Amino acid sequence: MEIFGIPTQALFGQLLIGLINGAFYAMLSLGLAVIFGLLNVINFTHGAQYMMGAFCAWFLLEKWGVGYWWSLLLAPLAVGFTGVVIERTMLSRLYKLDHLYGLLLTFGLALIFQGVFTNYYGSSGQPYRLPQEFVGAFNLGFMYLPKYRAWVIVASVFVCASTWFVIERTKLGSYLRAATENPVLVQAFGINVPRMITLTYGFGVALAALAGVMAAPIYQVSPQMGENQIIVVFAVVVIGGMGSILGAIVTGFGLGVVEGLTKVFYPEASNTVVFVIMVIVLLLKPAGLFGKEK
């Protein structure tokens, strides 16, 4: 059986691949959405922080022999900590100013980080060995699914679901949401709002680093790995609705699939299709698919 000249079986494979790439988009846009939702900062350093997560895993493995599983924990902690420092020393001074200042600062930082890593490590990137547990693949009949890619989907769904749960369904989450609506009032209830904001930024950055560690075995660990991703991920957040957690997750997976299908039917457009969708969505629903009009 065929759909538009492509055998159904091959199409299943492509859908799955799209979903895997979507998993990365979802994890990255999730962090971006959390940061925008609570800090009102468009974090353009996100791509660089994703790259730093991957590099951190590579350092841990090459220099100290620390394996993949520990890296999943340590790299987000380390990179998240740099995020905390950035928020405390720089970002926190910009909250009273226009969004543009935060954007410029984070964009500048991204260029600096990328430049420094390129200067020391070049552009071709470093190989990161696939953890032994994931060598091999599942034969699904319609395609050959590498074990590691299967793990990426599972882990990403888990991370996205738990982040959504914490923010939308727990008491901590309700504090966070309240603090974005009215920080003064929340502070009056005895909650340390600035500290909460700092930790939120650190958490968003840690999510980027986690995605970086997960990407390390698939892609070359290179200084540019985040550069292309960040633009797409930013589009994902805009399409999903700025600051909407659920929007970021659903759109991330959804656009991964759309991009994957474009790679089959019209590969030349595969890196523009996301932006075409963004234009259409913004024309029809300016606040994004899941965003609330203000």
Place this chain on the structure above:
Amino acid sequence: MNTFKRTMIGMAVAAAVSIGTAQAQVSDGVIKIGVLSDMSSLYTDLAGAGSVVAAKMAVEDSGIEKRGYKVEMVSADHQNKADVGSAIASKWYDVDKVDVIVDVPNSGVALAVNQITKDKGKAFLVSGAASSDLTGKACSPNTIHWTYDTWMLANGTGGAIVKTGGDTWFFLTADYAFGLALERDTEAVVLKNGGKVLGKVRAPLNTQDFSSFLLQAQASKAKIIGLANAGGDTTNSIKQAAEFGIVKGGQNLAGLLVFLTDIHALGLPTAQGLIVTNTFYWDQNDQSRAFAKRFSALDKGIYPTMVHAGVYSAVTHYLKAVEALKSDDGTKVVAKMKEMPTDDPLFGKGTIRVDGRKIHPAYLVEVKKPAESKGPWDYYKVRTTIPADQAFRPLADGGCPLVK
């Protein structure tokens, strides 16, 4: 970032080489070399800052400054964008009095600079770009294509693979001038040798994830998946092909353009057994080894690729021609360069054809197994040497208007 880096590199290089007294015969009393390359993206390691280093070494080794000439060097990042590259080239020629542009990886940018150079009567020495159109329908009296081209790669790697039984192909092509030229030239070789092309897919430049394309290649059941791409695109596709079990499934990859730095990035466990065509390998003789050692000390420990070697060799020959002519007029110097035989420690003796093609032998090499390698950068064993007169497209076949 790029502007800052560019300025710093430019200043450092200019300071290092601008000793010596002005010579009246050359324009403004100074020979000004512009290295235009990819300084921040996927081709940075195989060309980039290393090309600046190579050009600088060529100036030093030529000793031209001791004979009273003044040489200056500038460099810039074209960001793989033809419009950015064109703007820099125009500014260099018009405002900064640059006499010659070298390197320019990325065929799209190189074709644009090729036209600008011709219009302004300057000189253009291509090392990084691959499209054989530079000496074909786009050939110019102001351009010399030095190191390699898509026809050479297609006939070297493609020809060798078809002859050993790889007769059905699927192309994974970088969707711009270079990839399309490489695909076209390789397809011609495959068909000429009785092979068949079962399909092709064009991936945008600088793609991260190739799995979708690789799945299409897998479904085509072609024996050979031809990678008509370069740099980071090649390493990512080879890596992901291993992940999806393409080679285990009985299909083979043909990396049509793979540089030494790509092999280094992949590591031998992934890259072993690949067959690659090169025109320079550092471990060829004492002179090339000495060059590599000096070069790597100046370029973050990277060993020279054929692009770096090509920049060195091209600048060396350019300076000889300027001295012989006592002028740096672009059109005249390029004509002189074609007239004079070439001779340098990296490529040996060679010639330059009327269509601008530099002629030298090519080497079909195989990537070593991890056990065979003595350490980092010891990656190739030479399988066959393709003699100079067979390595490049015959003069008559290119469609270059300069050939009468």
